Structure formats: C-alpha cells, structure tokens
Amino acid sequence: MNLDARKIERPHPSLLKYYAIVSVLTGPGFLVEFPRLFFKYETLKYRFEDDGMSMSWGVLFRHEINLTYRRIQDIHLSRNIIQRWFGLATLAVQTAAGSASPEMKIEGILESEKLRDYLYTKMRGAREVNENPHDEALTLLREIRDLIRQKSQG
Numbered sequence: 001m002n003l004d005a006r007k008i009e010r011p012h013p014s015l016l017k018y019y020a021i022v023s024v025l026t027g028p029g030f031l032v033e034f035p036r037l038f039f040k041y042e043t044l045k046y047r048f049e050d051d052g053m054s055m056s057w058g059v060l061f062r063h064e065i066n067l068t069y070r071r072i073q074d075i076h077l078s079r080n081i082i083q084r085w086f087g088l089a090t091l092a093v094q095t096a097a098g099s100a101s102p103e104m105k106i107e108g109i110l111e112s113e114k115l116r117d118y119l120y121t122k123m124r125g126a127r128e129v130n131e132n133p134h135d136e137a138l139t140l141l142r143e144i145r146d147l148i149r150q151k152s153q154g
Contacts (some may be wrong), residue, residue, distance in 0.1 A: 002118075067093065075092070
C-alpha cells in the first residue's frame with residue numbers, strides 16, 4: 001500500500017504524549033520545556049506537494065521551512081526507545097546547504113518508513129526530470145562545451 005503524503009498535514013496525537021514524557025524527563029525544566037513543546041505540537045503543520053514539501057510551527061516565533069525534492073541529499077530515520085513505544089520516528093532531511101544539522105526534522109508520523117520511501121522516490125524523480133536530455137539549458141550547455149572543445153583542439 002502506497003502512502004498518500006498529501007493527506008499528511010498534522011502530526012499524530014502520539015507526538016504530544018511523547019513530548020510530555022520528554023518534558024517530564026527534564027526534571028525541573030518541565031515548566032519551560034512542556035509549554036514550548038505543547039505549542040510546537042499545536043502549531044506544527046506539514047504540506048507535501050508535487051515539487052516539494054514544507055513545515056511550519058510556532059506562536060511567538062514562527063518557523064517555516066520549504067524544500068524542493070530536488071534539493072534533498074539524504075534522509076535519515078531515527079527512533080529512540082520512547083518513540084518506538086509510540087510507533088513514531090524522526091525523519092531528518094538533509095540538503096547540500098553545507099550544514100551539519102538537518103534542514104528539516106519531520107516528527108509525529110506513524111508511517112515513517114513509507115514517508116521516507118515516498119520522499120526518496122520524489123527526490124529521485126525530481127533529479128531525473130531535472131536531468132532530462134531534452135532540457136533546453138542542458139542542451140545549450142552541451143553545445144557550449146562542444147564549441148570549447150573544438151576551439152581548444154583546432
């Protein structure tokens with residue numbers, strides 16, 4: 001069964017339970033950490049489209065990340081013991097931006113393996129479309145390359 005990523009707009013409610021447990025584990029930091037994670041959960045939205053994906057969250061400080069599938073370099077799926085208990089995982093999406101940290105971390109998705117496979121398919125499809133031999137820019141660059149080779153040889 002294939003995943004229809006367009007239907008994914010919000011994280012699963014299990015993510016809020018996960019955030020509560022993580023907050024409790026911070027000890028006295030619970031009073032700061034839980035409200036921060038609660039509002040992140042309440043405002044977290046995903047959008048998967050034909051050419052890319054986006055993620056947004058935040059109340060006072062609004063965060064928005066937009067990525068085209070073409071920019072994706074790698075996708076890492078990780079699960080700690082508490083995430084496994086709830087059936088959750090974190091998908092870390094990396095681009096060629098040169099940063100050591102992932103560009104986007106997708107949390108709260110139950111079918112994370114299927115989403116990872118979907119993103120890999122879209123990533124490869126975007127690259128194949130981008131490398132289309134009938135692409136005008138690519139054709140022009142090849143003509144320029146051939147002209148430079150002819151001038152340097154003769």
